[in-house]
Amino acid sequence: MxxxxxxxxxxxxxxxxxxxxxxxxxxxxxxxxxxxxxxxxxxxxxxxxxxxxxxxxxxxxxxxxxxxxxxxxxxxxxxxxxxxxxxxxxxxxxxxxxxMTPSVLKSETALQRGIRESLPLTRAQPQAFGSTSKPEERSLIDWIRTLNAYPEPDAYIGEPVKVKGFVVHSPQLPDNYILVARFVITCCAVDAYPVGLPVKLQAQESRSTYPPDTWIEVEGEMISETLPDYMKESANKRQLIIDSRTITRIETPSDPYHY
Amino acid sequence: MSFFTLFFSLLVEAMPFLLLGVFLSSVLLLLIDEGKLIAKLPRNPILGAIIGSCFGFLFPVCECGNVPVARRLLLQGVPTSSAVGFLLAAPTINPIVIWSTWVAFPNQKEIVLLRILFSMAIAIIIGCVFSVQQNPQPLLQKMLSKRLRVPQQLEQKGIPTLLRGGTFILSGEGSPVAMTEIIPPTPRSKGMSLGGQFVSNIAQELRELGGMLVIGSAVAAFIQVFVPREIILSVAQGTIGSILAMMLLAALVSICSTVDSFFALSFASTFTTGSLLAFLVFGPIIDIKAIGLMLSIFRPRVILYLFALAAQLTFIFALGYSYFG
Known part of the structure; x- marks a missing residue:
């Protein structure tokens, strides 16, 4: 005692x-x-x-x-x-x-939280959209930001894209589409907020080539198509889609989140 | 795996604020003469609650830091109404939180104003309800009630001893005197310097509250991982549904009040202003992580009452705003 x-x-x-x-x-x-x-x-x-x-x-x-x-x-x-x-x-x-080492949040979490193509307004708002940044230099978040400022998908058709993110398989999308997504953090991992854009794979590819959570760099150009809404807000929606030309696997970046 | 990441993310985010709260609490313990402080505080429950809820300006803490300070206030003998007022209002009514809400909603100043107003009102109302119980002992967690420094005899002056509770002994003149009045106050230093006591007290409170924080964060992380947010959001149909959904979300996500307005913003497009307000008002008062901490002050039943009262009031205010605002 x-x-x-x-x-x-x-x-x-x-x-x-x-x-x-x-x-x-x-x-x-x-x-x-x-x-x-x-x-x-x-x-x-x-x-x-x-x-x-x-x-x-x-x-x-x-x-x-x-x-x-x-x-x-x-x-x-x-x-x-x-x-x-x-x-x-x-x-x-x-x-x-x-x-234990903290892990990077996974696509499972992204699906559970619901991926959006809109940003929390807290993030730095675009001062201007379109002309100031070259489309191929925009990161995924820059794209989402731009899309937030001007949501009409047709405005971006034909613009070149080169973005990095991890693969998410959305159950709502057809087999030849994947989502390329990233998490945005406002405070801590608890409020990490997934944002992403759909990627149309090339004709011969299926999504099984890119298992969920693989980090990829997608190059291609923007198109718009009517697809089932992966945000589940309506049945079908015309949305901005990356028509992929090349998809390369990359290492998980050391700073996987955007702020 | 993501459970551990979320769990540690919550802990790492909350730990600095908990430490700040414990620091302030220890400063209160050692540097402030409780007798003077209590004598200055009004006995009137409404005034007491108002003053208590404004303490947040003196101690800018969020909901992890307010618990140690509120606990200290109660132990020092501050009236229940003031302490409860502080506990409920401090996470919202403080400069940092007001500023961050202001930054988050630059175009909707009414959200900032109403957040302050509603939180104040709730803190004051609940503070008054709790002031009916003047002796805080039955409210407090058993071990804590033994530690009460100043028994609340102030209100009891003038009440005949026959009608008072407690242990009495006969003094020399043959009149009964309450035991609590003649026990000499515990001497402050016992072979330890002020600094030494300061460290000891911090260590003790960190231990007690840190343990609760660990448990609370584990529960919150568990819910985050295993309950999809979609379920909550799918409930959110119509005015009432969306208010209830946002309140539920506020209780579940357990994020600090200093940043929760940014979080609320991400729902700004999908939800009504009324339900955002409900989130901003209810979140700092109750969340799962804080319930763990609050268990170190109150008995579970008291927390249930606090929770129910705060939930109903938030709901009524938010609904009122939705219809008349």
């Missing part, structure tokens, strides 16, 4: 230290960008440093008080859980976080 009493504050300090290390690991390894928006990077970084310091001081206190009767702060052992469980949970979670 006495041992347990002395162990608890150590566990507290360990929990704080472990979280400090975890947050710093995310910050320094660049994995943070799989979790949250870059605007909050500094917050996590500062928190990591503060936690590390706190944990150090806390453990220092215990070491300093060794020998003497540990005069712990008055209010202790008063939690929802039995003493030690909460710290244990924190330490356990931190270790789990240190062992």
């Amino acid at each position: 006495k041992n347990r009493q002395n162990l608890l504050p150590v566990l507290d300090g360990m929990a704080i230290l472990a979280w400090g290390i975890l947050l710093l690991k995310y910050s320094l390894s660049g994995q943070l960008k799989l979790l949250i928006h870059p605007n909050y990077f500094w917050l996590v970084y500062v928190t990591g440093v503060v936690l590390l310091l706190l944990g150090g001081v806390k453990i220092g206190q215990l070491v300093g008080a060794k020998g003497k009767r540990v005069s712990q702060f008055q209010e202790k052992h008063l939690t929802l859980f039995p003493p030690g469980y909460s710290s244990g949970l924190l330490v356990g979670t931190a270790i789990l976080g240190l062992v």
Whole structure:
């Protein structure tokens, strides 16, 4: 019992230290960008440093008080859980976080959240559309942005396209169409918002050539066709489609999300 | 796999704000003389609730940070109405959140204004409802109620001792005195410097609340992964349906109030202004991640009441706006 009493504050300090290390690991390894928006990077970084310091001081206190009767702060052992469980949970979670690498969100998540060709208006709105950027230099998000500003698909027919994204198989689309999609993040991975455009494969290809979650670069030109609405808002809809000329598989980029 | 990513994404996002809240709470504990603070706060429940809900300006915290501060306020003996008012209003009525809502809805200033107004109103109404219970002990989670620093004897002055609850002993003059009045206040420092206590308190609160945050985030991530959003959105037919759907979404997605207006924007095209308001008002008050934290203050039944009251009020306000706005 006495041992347990002395162990608890150590566990507290360990929990704080472990979280400090975890947050710093995310910050320094660049994995943070799989979790949250870059605007909050500094917050996590500062928190990591503060936690590390706190944990150090806390453990220092215990070491300093060794020998003497540990005069712990008055209010202790008063939690929802039995003493030690909460710290244990924190330490356990931190270790789990240190062992596991955060993964890139998958097409499954994209389908579950519903892919759109509209953007949350929060994102930088296009100052102008069309003439300022060359169509072949636009990223997928630039296209979505442009489309947001001027949604008429026919306006873009014939423009060259070269975009990167991951493959999503939409159950609404015919077999020779895939979606090329990316996630947009406003705060953290929890609110990641999938946007995408349909890609028409070449005549001899079927979607099984490009399994879901493969990262691809699509080159081609814009056409408009009436297709079943993959956004499920109506039965059929005339929409902007990339008529693919070449599709190359690429590595998962180190910054898979757009902001 | 995506469960873990979402889980850690929530935790990493919330941890800085939790730390900020715990910091403020520890500052409150050590630097503010609770006696003076309480004496200055009005006893009147309505005024108390109003003042409590404006504390958000002093402590700009979101819904992960407000729980440690509200908990500290309650422990220091701040009237229930003020503490509940703070708990419900602080995540919305604070400069950062007001600013981010302003940025997110540049063309719809009425959303900013109504978000503040509705959140205030809800916090004040619920604060008043809770002020009926003057002694917060029965509301609080058992372990916490033992930690109450200042027993709420202030209201009880003037009430005959026969009508009061508690333990009494006879004093020298033969008149009964409440036990709580003669127990000397706990001395602050016990062999530890102010700084040492500060660190100890932060460590303790981080441990208690961090554990709850882990559980809350796990539940929220689970729901995110296994309940498709489409189900919620498909319910959203008509005025009432869309308000209910957005409230449900607000409770489920558990994002911080500082950024939830940006999130709400992504629905701006599909949903009515009334239902967006419902999302913005209800989200900061209740979300799954915060319920875990709130369990560290209140008993489950109290949270249920809070939840039901806040949900009904939000619904009524949003509906009222949809019809008359």
